[in-house]
Amino acid sequence: MRLRRAALVGNPNAGKSALFNALTGARQKIANYPGVTVERKAGRLTLPSGEPVELIDLPGSYALDAASPDEEVTRKVVMGEFPGEAQPDVMVVVLDASNLEQHLVFAQEIIELGRPTLVALNMVDLAERDGLVLDAKALEQALGVPVIETVAVRRRGLAELAAAIETAERSALLEPEGHPRPHITLPERRLTAHNIAQGAILSETAQHRLHSRLDNILLNPWIGPVILLALLFVMFQAVFAWATPFADALESVIGWAIAWVDATLPNSFLANILPAGVLGFLHDFLTQGVLNGVGSVIVFLPQIVILFAFILAMEASGYMARAAFLMDRLMAYVGLSGRSFIPLLSSFACAIPGIMATRSIADPKDRLTTILVAPLMTCSARLPVYAVIIAAFIPNTKVGPGIGLQGLVLFGLYLAGIVGAMVVALILRRSVTRGQASGFIMEMPKYQMPRLRDMAIGLWQRAWIFLRRAGTIIFTVTVLLWLLLSFPKAGPGESQVEVSVAGRIASGIEVVVKPIGFNHEIALALVPAMAAREVAVSSLATTYAVGAENEDEAALALGEKLSSRWSLPTALAFLAWFVFAPQCLSTIAVARRETNGWKWPVFMLLYLFALAYIFAGITYWSAVALGL
C-alpha cells in the first residue's frame, strides 16, 4: 500500500521545522529568522493507530505564486507538481499564533485548494507571553478546518496533532476528490485574515513594550552597529581566551599518546609477530600521520565550539535577523540586499549551507553575486589554520584592558573576509552581474531566550560535524599525504621530505609560490588542503614530523616548530592567502549544482586564487619592507 503523506506548510519562521523535528525525531536546522529551510525534507511519523505516514517539511512561503527558488519548491510540492511526487494527502498549515493576521493570508490560500487540511496553531506560548488569548474554536469555525494548539519546542499538542492528521487522512480516503472552495483575490484574503484574527482574539494586553524598547536600541542606526561590532569583538576574544586551557589539555593528551606509542609499540606483542620494517612503518603511521597530523586539527575543537555558542545564541534569540536589518544599508550600498545577509552569515559556519541558503533570494543576479562572494566569509574550517598561525606568531599580549592581541588579529582576519566580500560584490554588480538591487523585506522574529537544551544539541551537532570531518576526509587526506611523504625512502644525507613523491611535487609548486614568501612545506600543504582547509594544518604537522631530525624535535608542538622555522612575513602571507583562497572542492561542487554549470564555479575559483596570490604577495612584501 502506498505510504500516505502530510506536508507542513506556512509562512517562514512559523515553526514548521521545529514541529517536523518534534514529530519525526529529525534534526533539521531551526533558527529564529525567516528562510532557514530551503529544501523539502521528508521524515516518518507514526500515527496513534500505528500506521506510518511520510511527513514533509517545506521552505516557508508567503504565497503560492513563488518568487524565489525555495518558495518554488513549496509551490510544486503543494500543487503536486514536484517531479516523482503525488500531491500530499494532508496539508498541515503551521501558524504563528502571535502573528496570526499575517499568517492567515497564506493559510487561506492552502485551505482553498480543497485538500484535507488542518491547522497547527503554533507558538501559543509566545502569544500568551505577549498577553494574547486566542479562541481556537472560533478560528476553527471561521476557517472550516480543525485547529490544534501546539508549542513545537515544548512538544505540546503533538499527540493531538498526530491524531488530527489521522482523522484528516481518513477523510482523505473517503473523498479522494476535494471540493475546491471559491478562489478569492489577495486583498480579499487580507481583509478576511484581519477579520478572522480579530474574531479569534479573546483578549490582548500591550506587553510588547519591552521588546519594542529593545528594538529601538538594537536597530538604532548609530548605536545598533556599535553593539553588533562589540558583540563580534567579544566573540573573537572569547575564541582565544576561553579556549586556551581546553586546547592545551587536548594538546597534552595528544603528546602523551605519542609518547605512549613510542614507549609501548617496541615492547608490545606486535614486535614479536611483525618484521622490524613493518613495525617501524606502523609506528610512523600512528605518530606522524594520525596523532601529529589529525591530532593537530582536533585540538581546535574548543575554539569551534565557542564560536558556535555565540552564533547559535544570536540565532535563537532573534538577534541575527536584527543584524541582517542593520547590515541592509551596507549591503544595498554594494548592490546586495539584506536578503543576502543570512546566506553570508551561514557561510561563517561553512560556505556550503551558505550557498544553499541563497535559494531564498528571488532575484537571480542578486543570488549569483551572493554565491560568488560566499566563500570569502570566514568558514569554520579556516579557524584551525588561523588559530595555529596566530598562536605561533602573534604574542599573547594585551593591547588594552581586556583586549588580547591574538583575538584582535583573528577579528581582523574575519573583517578582511567581510570587506573582501563587499568589495568583490560591488565590482561584480557593476560588471558581470549588473542589475538593480532588489528591495529588502524581512519580518523581525520575536525575541526569545535561547533554550539551554537546544543550544546543547546545536553545539553537539557542530562538534560532531567537526570531529567527523577530522575522522573522515582530514584523516584520509593526511594519511595519503603521509604515504606520499614517506616514499621513496631517503638515502643517507638526503632529506626525507625533499626526496619523497610529495616533496617533489611540492618543489614544482614552490616555484610558483616562492615570490609570495611561501616555503617548501607550505607549497606541500596547498594541494591536499583543497580537500578541506584544516588539512593545511595537519599537512604541516605531518611534514614536520616526517622531516624531524631527532626525537626532541619531533616532540615539539606544531606551533613551536612553525615559529622557529618561518619568518613573520611568511606567516602573515600564509594568513592572507587563506582569507581568499578557494581551498575547498566541495564548495566548488555546490556552486556548480546551484548555478547549473561550470562557468560560475570556474570563474569563482580563478578570481579567488588571483586575489589570494595578490594579497599574500602584498602582505609578504610589505612585511619584509617594514623589516618584520
Ligand SMILES: Nc1nc2c(ncn2[C@@H]2O[C@H](COP(=O)(O)OP(=O)(O)OP(=O)(O)O)[C@@H](O)[C@H]2O)c(=O)[nH]1
Ligand atoms: N516559543 C516557541 N518557539 C518556537 C515554537 N516553534 C518554533 N519555535 C522557534 O521559532 C523559531 C523558528 O522555528 P523554525 O522551525 O525554524 O521555523 P520554520 O517555519 O521552519 O521557518 P523556515 O524554515 O524559515 O520557513 C526557532 O527559533 C524555534 O526554536 C513554539 O511553539 N514556541
Ligand SMILES: [Mg+2]
Ligand atoms: Mg524550517
